[in-house]
Amino acid sequence: PPLLALEGVEKRYASGTLALSDFSLAVGAREFVSLLGPSGCGKSTVLRMAAGLDAPGAGTLRRPGDAGTGFVFQEPTLMPWARVAANVALPLELAGLPRAECAARVHAALRTVGLEGFARAWPRELSGGMKMRASIARALVTRPRLLLMDEPFAALDEITRFRLNDQLLALWQAQGFTALFVTHSVFEAVYLSQRVVVMAARPGRVVADIAIDEPYPRT
Ligand code: ADP
Numbered sequence: 001p002p003l004l005a006l007e008g009v010e011k012r013y014a015s016g017t018l019a020l021s022d023f024s025l026a027v028g029a030r031e032f033v034s035l036l037g038p039s040g041c042g043k044s045t046v047l048r049m050a051a052g053l054d055a056p057g058a059g060t061l062r063r064p065g066d067a068g069t070g071f072v073f074q075e076p077t078l079m080p081w082a083r084v085a086a087n088v089a090l091p092l093e094l095a096g097l098p099r100a101e102c103a104a105r106v107h108a109a110l111r112t113v114g115l116e117g118f119a120r121a122w123p124r125e126l127s128g129g130m131k132m133r134a135s136i137a138r139a140l141v142t143r144p145r146l147l148l149m150d151e152p153f154a155a156l157d158e159i160t161r162f163r164l165n166d167q168l169l170a171l172w173q174a175q176g177f178t179a180l181f182v183t184h185s186v187f188e189a190v191y192l193s194q195r196v197v198v199m200a201a202r203p204g205r206v207v208a209d210i211a212i213d214e215p216y217p218r219t
Pocket residue numbers: 013014015017018019037038039040041042043044045046
């Protein structure tokens with residue numbers, strides 16, 4: 001069965017906006033799927049449901065539990081008063097992991113994103129790309145089965161963005177999580193994904209589901 005499945009989902013906000021109607025999407029284990037579509041078509045609503053932060057008004061939702069899901073937002077949401085390591089440790093502390101195990105996992109997560117030298121740095125000391133890598137480390141530190149990303153690189157310059165695309169692909173290949181990636185960039189969607197799902201607005205629905213049969217050559 002798919003790791004994540006929305007079936008015939010409808011979502012109407014309290015304001016009356018019908019954000020999604022008869023929306024269906026199934027994502028299998030280890031797939032990398034990108035979600036494209038115009039602003040307001042419901043991409044973030046889909047991600048919030050996948051994260052368990054919002055519930056469908058009608059239809060069914062199947063998702064891993066909270067412990068199996070990591071979320072990366074467009075703005076790196078690091079707590080400015082905590083050092084990088086403490087930021088990354090937060091999900092483990094919330095899960096009640098013993099302190100020694102937390103420290104080992106945080107160290108490993110920082111290493112996977114190339115920030116091993118920055119554990120004791122403050123978030124304000126990091127560049128934009130490094131902040132985003134720290135946010136990815138925090139999302140992956142619990143070893144989630146599903147990684148949800150909402151335009152994670154949109155605010156970065158293009159060179160940093162290209163580098164982070166490659167780093168994300170390497171992480172995905174090494175760790176085998178399932179990825180659902182929202183972007184406005186067709187380039188990024190095709191480069192990263194095995195499947196590109198295109199949505200249209202009013203109300204949000206899937207209009208194309210394209211398999212990238214021949215992935216872009218990976219270095
Ligand atoms: P996208 O991520 O594709 O830009 P969203 O999922 O954020 O789209 O929004 C889908 C639609 O739902 C839009 O019309 C938006 O204005 C509306 N919407 C999103 N969140 C809320 C909310 N909390 N309350 C009311 N309307 C909302």
